Amino acid sequence: MNFDHDPSDTASRRACSPPAHRRLADSEMDYSQEPTRPLTNFIVRNHKPFNAEPHLDLLVNAGTITPADFFFKRNHGPIPNIHFDQHLVYLGVADTPCNGHGQDNVQWKTFSMHDLMTRWPSVDIAASLQCAGNRRDGLAKVKTVKGVIWGPGTISNAVWTGVRLCTILSDLLNVPKDLLHDMVRTYHVSLEADDHVHEDCCYGSSIPLRxxxxxxxxxxxxxxxxxxxxxxxxxxxxxxxxxxxxxxxxVKYLQKILLQPNESRSFFQVRDYKILPPWVNSDNADSAWDSTPSLGEMNVQCVICTPSEHCTIKGAGPVSVKGYAISGGGRGIYRVELSLDGGKTWEPVDKIEQTPDPKSGMYWAWALWEKKVPRIRASDEIVARAYDSAGNTQPEMPIWNYRGVMNNAWFRVKDVAQLQPNM
Amino acid sequence: MNFDHDPSDTASRRACSPPAHRRLADSEMDYSQEPTRPLTNFIVRNHKPFNAEPHLDLLVNAGTITPADFFFKRNHGPIPNIHFDQHLVYLGVADTPCNGHGQDNVQWKTFSMHDLMTRWPSVDIAASLQCAGNRRDGLAKVKTVKGVIWGPGTISNAVWTGVRLCTILSDLLNVPKDLLHDMVRTYHVSLEADDHVHEDCCYGSSIPLRxxxxxxxxxxxxxxxxxxxxxxxxxxxxxxxxxxxxxxxxVKYLQKILLQPNESRSFFQVRDYKILPPWVNSDNADSAWDSTPSLGEMNVQCVICTPSEHCTIKGAGPVSVKGYAISGGGRGIYRVELSLDGGKTWEPVDKIEQTPDPKSGMYWAWALWEKKVPRIRASDEIVARAYDSAGNTQPEMPIWNYRGVMNNAWFRVKDVAQLQPNM
Known part of the structure; x- marks a missing residue:
């Protein structure tokens, strides 16, 4: 596939291939330029690379829109220090399946950050990001898992401002409409970062072109x-x-967008972020990756953020139980239920706040929910579960998988003591 | 909204309003013209209206495409006897929310069956239909439910030939592209049948215009x-x-297609086919319908079709366990697991056959799966569960709801006796 090329058009100037990223040894990783970070809001799981999730009570009390200071941070290498004015994004289309990071036969176009911000209209989208490894700790309790042992805080919600990828692709790619129509059904968009990571040459992933x-x-x-x-x-x-x-x-630090007939071959698409079957462990994972589909949409999830396990609540009177719920693919949260007896009986929560995107009507942002319960006894087991618009709900018990992803078992909080005045 | 009208265009001739359907008393329902039906393949749940599901072993052994003689039958009234050559479909757009069955301010267009089959290209789509009440029997065992007590056989798969609704709407509705673009985000398509049903004037439903x-x-x-x-x-x-x-x-016996700003007000959209919360029963359902969203996409489902509970298998040797699995929204079945010990341990099934639509790539058709197990003991509890492409799986235990819909708990088969030669 070729692009028509207009040399006077700075937003579509023909470019050389994007810079190749050499895979670095762990010892070559440069962590000397990390940004300074206030840490009080976070539980830090790793410093190099920096991985941290907010304390759950802070997260839910921060409200629907998570301020950056409370937003979980997930990295696979040092934070790149990219010069805004010099950054170029490379865009191309591959005719044939791409197996590596260099595609010599692709005709690349590039655009700068200035191009991006001036050439196309911007939109605001409120969307939650949730790490597939959220609640991995629940699976680690079942059996050893591979990955950062995250709690339930690797989810946050923000308003993102940017340009629709479909706008850019429709504008820059001179693919005949009929061909694009066909491509939408089978092609993938490979997305690569201008960074260095421990697992591959750079961070990469793909999503279906559809x-x-x-x-x-x-x-x-x-x-x-x-x-x-x-x-x-x-x-x-x-x-x-x-x-x-x-x-x-x-994908962060976005540098390369390649439309290709196959999924990305990046480590993060083919050797990570898959729900391996429960009979696959470290011994036989190598043989299972290729036959296990990579993850895209999220499943239905629900977490109690406050009170937390083993905490003590001071004072008698009603206790506000708060949490979040979310589903994938724009499916809304249709119900959240709370149990104080380990899941034997359930009651509705008092309120669920979730707002669909005003233009698409899709539920990209989480639901925050709350229920006031008269009191909590030390023997209570507080459990929450959610249902989404497709009628899906969560499994009662964790279903272990070696990579510890997509754990959406009923969320349980035990051992909450409420100090009564007469105690 | 007005249609441009070309009187010479038979496929878009301006029509009077579609015939109004008077709601009939039960005593007025005419069941004298029911089609003759071979019944041997079916468990008949009702004769008037006729509701029947195939025997599970016949269903799964009939193969991926279910012949009409094995396809479940779900009705809410007598089967209409519509003259093919005289049937007209009415198509309109409403500016304002529609509350009933008559919309005097709508400018209707009509097309005949001949128009439909000659004016627009036809396509084949293989898609499974599953009644929302499939497996209602599992919830009826928990507590009384309202509805036909279906087993797990109200699902079948067929190749359907017809015209894309989007093709017809794009062609017949002279809605400016920009306006249609906006309407897609908020409008619904009300669909009504040319029939009489016990619950309303006619059968009706709606789907989002998107x-x-x-x-x-x-x-x-x-x-x-x-x-x-x-x-x-x-x-x-x-x-x-x-x-x-x-x-x-x-919707069967389709007579009326109305684009409107609101969901259908038909009984079957607003007072049926909703997952009422588990604390809602016959006493308080009236207050819960409006606050409970209507169902659209299916959840993830998996059923063991053979062997069946309480059956006796003759002969030693491996037993073939077979079943179906499906999810909604085009999400594929990514894994099916089988347990012989009531869900303590799980193994993969030997094969899963599911074919995405060749053009859209979506998984509309069910997956048929099979596993050969060495033998089955009378004490075994055979359990199956599935996972879909969004990482959703099924709840372990049935979650009761008054209407008994969308039961997708783990499917269990007990008390299967395998006669051994030495027994």
């Missing part, structure tokens, strides 16, 4: 988060936002 | 099933096929 081109899919290239320019920790200068999908597909 | 207009949504108006003209039991002369949705939305 998701990128869906006018109601709301995939954008975002340069702002909650009205501020993206911080380095959150992908400056540019990250993809793929609403309704696991966070791993919302 | 589903109807999605080129990958594959909603069609079908006049053929498995290569034969539709039979009366299956909706002759015309039924809507809404792949990925509960069967209730695939």
């Amino acid at each position: 998701k990128a081109m869906d006018p109601l899919g709301d995939v954008i290239l975002a340069y702002k988060m909650n009205g501020e320019m993206l911080s380095r920790d959150h992908g400056a200068p540019l990250r993809v936002i793929v609403p309704g999908y696991i966070g791993a597909r919302s | 589903k109807a207009m999605d080129p990958l949504g594959d909603v069609i108006l079908a006049y053929k099933m498995n290569g034969e003209m539709l039979s009366r039991d299956h909706g002759a002369p015309l039924r809507v096929i809404v792949p990925g949705y509960i069967g209730a939305r695939s």
